Amino acid sequence: MASLLAVEQIECRYQQQVVVKQLSFAVEQGEVTCLLGPSGCGKTTVLRAIAGFNPIYNGHLNLSGCIISTPESNVPPEQRNIGMVFQDYALFPHLSVRDNIAFGLRQLGRNERHHTIEHLLKLVELKGMADRYPHELSGGQQQRVALARALAPKPKLLLMDEPFSNLDTELRRQLSVEVRDILKEEGISAIMVTHDQDEAFTVSDKLGILADGYLQQWGSPFEVYHHPANLKVAGFVGEGTFVRGRALEGGLVETDIGLVKGKATQWHQGVELDVFLRPHEIVPGCVDCSVQGEVVKREFLGTSTLYTLRLPNGRLVESSFVSADHDYRLGEQVGLRVETDNLVAFRTAV
Incomplete structure (x- = not known):
């Protein structure tokens, strides 16, 4: 059975400087994965390439059996059915919680849109807050709205860019567990990037270590922790x-x-x-x-x-x-x- 997402030998650049090369990994249906590495290692650049915001300069990306990126062609982000949760949440400040979640649901009928919004409000534990605005919410609540908005169109794949970095340690730990539970309940595959190993271990089924422009190891958190592939992985994990x-x-x-x-x-x-x-x-x-x-x-x-x-x-x-x-x-x-x-x-x- 083919993987949901296959990343094949891609090369990514930031401002024309090569930051990641020969990167290959696969995400299976329903799997929550993570790219872990120090700041500046290219994690976000890879995520943006998968989303379609950045081009790739070698290799290809395959989503559900279809090529979505090569150096010569690029399926537009809005046609990929990929959701994204940004580090700064990127909520619309002039829209209520309900309208933020509904932003990507314009194609649905009124009743179906209402049902979807109510389901997501319950899922992310924001019932009773639908009419509030982002400035009236805590950081954790804003993150829940961002997650609900990304899940609303039922994406094939969800991308999360350092989603908990603006939260305090205890809330970060709590939300990482809750987000994993939500993704599993909804059957959504996901890739998260982070430099925090505790987050990576908590959330992911599969974990990749990025350093020096290469994927150093890809495996379960247990495998990466107990059987690191090299000195660099051992020194970074734990x-x-x-x-x-x-x-x-x-x-x-x-x-x-x-x-x-x-x-x-x-x-x-x-x-x-x-x-x-x-x-x-x-x-x-x-x-x-x-x-x-x-x-x-x-x-x-x-x-x-x-x-x-x-x-x-x-x-x-x-x-x-x-x-x-x-x-x-x-x-x-x-x-x-x-x-x-x-x-x-x-x-x-x-």
Whole structure:
């Protein structure tokens, strides 16, 4: 069965400068996906190319089995049946909530238009606010109106450009969950772009990491987090620290924090490695450990404490520790060990 959207080897430019090349991925029907990457990596440029606002300079875009973009031809945005939610919401300030949602429904009869608007108001939890204007709404409510307006014409695909970036952290988390639920309930496929990994993990079925002009990895959030394709992905997805390592016999890896069980057949003995360790994998308080770290910083986070420790070789690592029995002080020497079921390591580049 063909994908809803197939992105095939496209090249995108911003002001004639190449920002993304050889980009390929697919979105299946009903799938919520995300392009994640640092600011300036080309995420929005790709989104605008899919919407039809920007041309592509190589490759092609295929929507529901039809070519919609090539370097030589471009189906106009209004003919693609693709919805878009912009970062700044782009609501019409002189129109009420009801009229903003109804903007793309002029082709419907009066009764069907009314039914659609009422359904969407209930869906985005704005019942009773239909006659308000955008300036009378909170940021979260404006985002709900923007989503309802984009969903009103029943697009094949919904594009979302940093949709929660103007909201505070708690509201961002809440809305990201709610938006995913709404998209799943309506059976709408979507692509969101963001630089926030928490948003990406919460919303997406599939996740792509964009960096240095290329798609570094495409897979489920679980795959990308636990099995990053390279150093760049590992360093971007999830907090962590790289330490030096060396492969030993029997699948062991010698690191700056002692021996760790690796994958027995992955590396030959003696291979130098860059080992990526997340804070929860570095456990302090080991009495008989061969490696100790000096506490140079501590952040109490309520359910845990995040310690920054200096290893004997001067490298700094972070440990997120959950315990009511220990409270390590600045300057204290603490024994360290690594506990992980999935060692993330890459052969050191020569």
